[in-house]
Amino acid sequence: MGKTLVTGAGGLVGYAIKQLNPPDTIYLTRKEVDLTDFDKIDATMAHIRPSRVIHLAATVGGIGGNMIHSGEYFRSNIMINTNVLESARRCGVKKLISFMSTCVFPNTCTYPLNEKDLHNGPPHPSNFGYAYAKRMLEVQSSAYRNEWNCDYIVAIPTNIYGPNDDWNLSDGHVIPSLIHRCFLSKKTNSDLVVWGSGKPLREFVFSDDIAKLASWALDNYSEDSPIIFSSGIEISIRDLVELVASKMKFDGKLIFDSTKPDGQYRKPSDTTKLRKYLPDFVFTPIEEGIEKSVDWFVTNYPNLRK
Ligand code: GFB
DSSP states (O other): OOOEEEESTTSHHHHHHHHHOOTTEEEEOTTTOOTTOHHHHHHHHHHHOOSEEEEOOOOOOOHHHHHHOHHHHHHHHHHHHHHHHHHHHHTTOSEEEEEOOGGGSBSSOOSSBOGGGTTSSOBOGGGHHHHHHHHHHHHHHHHHHHHHOOEEEEEEEOEEEOTTOOOOTTTSOHHHHHHHHHHHHHHHTOOEEEESOSOOEEEEEEHHHHHHHHHHHHHHOOOSSOEEEOOOOEEEHHHHHHHHHHHTTOOSOEEEETTSOOOOSOOOBOOHHHHHHOTTOOOOOHHHHHHHHHHHHHHHTTSSOO
């Protein structure tokens, strides 16, 4: 079958893929190659000559990071994606999977979010730069399929979390930020400050599930249109915080900081396509996923990414 190259291997999903231990897999991290530099990734691709690529590398963050770094997230992701897909094409990669996120869908559209609605309106303003850059992954993959018959597919996961997350308090996603903040509140015996009203609803997916689904898609999915990876189960931020607090054994006060953004109220996703292919796939329940993430965080503190 040849080699599989994983870009962005130092991150959340890269870590989960390593745990699966797939054969003939080469892991590329940000430290090794700057993917915004075409010559570097092109030379690396030509040297490794993978037949398959799991393209995870991206400049990402939670709502805080997206609002502050809109320009940087746009620039960096456009460059990374353009370079990786083009160097893969040049060296004859047979199959490539890349990732968007349900936050790149239009802000105003009918629910649940369906793959076919991706370009039907502007994204939520809180992640304007990131969303437009990520949408171009679908455009580039489709254009390459049309002209060069490249079997490049795109997955759309919901908010991913798990071990080896980015635990940054200001730029990170809600679950790792809350686990980290709750840990500090416990340590200093202080209130746990939560951003926004706690009312927004989100769907979360554990990183191990994404690793399994990515590996399945490489072997079994070849549609031009993207595929949503989600359980379709929503949870409110308030219920999520209470779950994190209980797994961390935090019994202090919760403060909802209304000066911080709520973001989009909800973004429920349509799982029909995934279920057509994988009717029996079992997603990790959020209680179990949060427990594993908390355990990993506590064990690996203070050597983690934050
Ligand atoms: O993970 P998050 O930043 O991503 O979650 P989004 C934001 C939601 O969690 C908002 C609340 O409703 C926040 O008010 N929240 C509560 C917090 N406490 C915190 C906290 O400490 N940190 C953070 N970050 N949020 C992102 C997109 O949107 O979704 C990205 O901006 C990305 O582009 C990701 O694609 C999947 O779900 O709002």
